[in-house]
Amino acid sequence: MQIYADNAATTKMSDAAIEAMTDCMRNWYGNPSSLYTIGQKAKEKLEEAREEIAKVINAEPREIIFTSGGSESDNQALLTAAIDGKSKGKKHIISSAFEHHAILHTLNKLEKNGFEITLLPVHENGIIRLDELEAAIREDTCLVTIMTANNEIGTIQPISEIGAICKKHGVVFHTDAVQAVGHLPIDVKAQNIDMLSASAHKFHGPKGTGFLYVRKGIIPKNLIEGGAQERGKRAGTENLPGIMAMSAALKEAVAGMEHNNDHMSEIRDYLISGLSEIPHSALNGDAKQRLAGNVNFSFEGIEGEGILLLLDQRGISASSGSACTSGALDPSHVLLAIGRIHDVAHGSLRLSVGEDITKKEADYIITSVKEVVAHLRSFSPVWRDLTDGKKEFILQ
Secondary structure: OOEEOEOOOOOOOOHHHHHHHHHHHHHOOOOOOOOOHHHHHHHHHHHHHHHHHHHHOOOOHHHEEEEOOHHHHHHHHHHHHHHHHHHOOOOEEEEEOOOOHHHHHHHHHHHHOOOEEEEEOOOOOOOOOHHHHHHHOOOOEEEEEOOOEOOOOOEEOOHHHHHHHHHHHOOEEEEEOOOOEOOEOOOOOOOOOOEEEEEHHHOOOOOOOEEEEEOOOOOOOOOOOOOOOHHHOOOOOOOHHHHHHHHHHHHHHHHOHHHHHHHHHHHHHHHHHHHOOOOOEEEOOOOOOEOOOEEEEEEOOOOHHHHHHHHHHOOEEOEOOOHHHOOOOOOOHHHHHOOOOHHHHHOEEEEEOOOOOOHHHHHHHHHHHHHHHHHHHHOOHHHHHHHOOOOOOOOO
């Protein structure tokens, strides 16, 4: 049995996205910036895709900038807010301790350039507290950037409430919604979101394509200089095949969102129930306020890398952390942020199932994980010390 359970890392392209991409490659291959007919037809397709994507998040088409994905969008959003803030004497930014590295590494750069960064704690359930956010806002705060849903433990933040607080204090609010777009309802106006990042390959679109929403009134600052594409805010000939595929994938994802989430939530809770039977294990993040397809567990006394390798031998593709750091042996910064100690954080497993997951496959995953954990513990010196009483269990 082959089961792909790493959809938080990337998703399989949908048939609709593939068809849209190949149709564009065959028929709409002109440069959208050119004046001749083939180019202008391509321009029409580009703007149609922009309108479709804007509609999904209740934005205006002119507020959508096409990018290469979430990391670029995050970088451009933070740079935009930082430059605007600096021009007004505001150099304080608020974020959370478990953001994606595209955010955290950019904040580190800004800090080296004179900005002050406040990272809010996310507590054991992986959710920030609104009173702590509001208390952290100062006169010189130029940006609050909080991810909509975490890429590792799947917890969903109270985005509408965060947006309301930011609007109340006149602070720009950006959200990394890479894990959320196509999976959660988003309304940038109702939720008072000023900037939002998204990536197509998280909702069955192609890799290397994404978008940044920037509210009208905020002028995006360029990361890439060159041509006048994207109203001069993102140089380079637009990746029209990717953009059309992204639009098709997003339209399909939103149409099936309610049905898919109901199904995945049921399987998610079934997996959580089954894996909770493993002694000295713990679910990471809030049990309910999380993405429908996300299950993240820590198992005491073993290493996550061993779990992944043995599950792969059984045909199960999973992860022990974010996709961008899956080759690293350091414990997840996300798990450390919610209070897991290093030894426990090392033994983590992330399962991010898709819409096509079946109950039979869930049973196979539960059985396999139980057997793999038992096997790894059977020759783990750490587990031996725990069971012999030389060390105390952390996870009860």
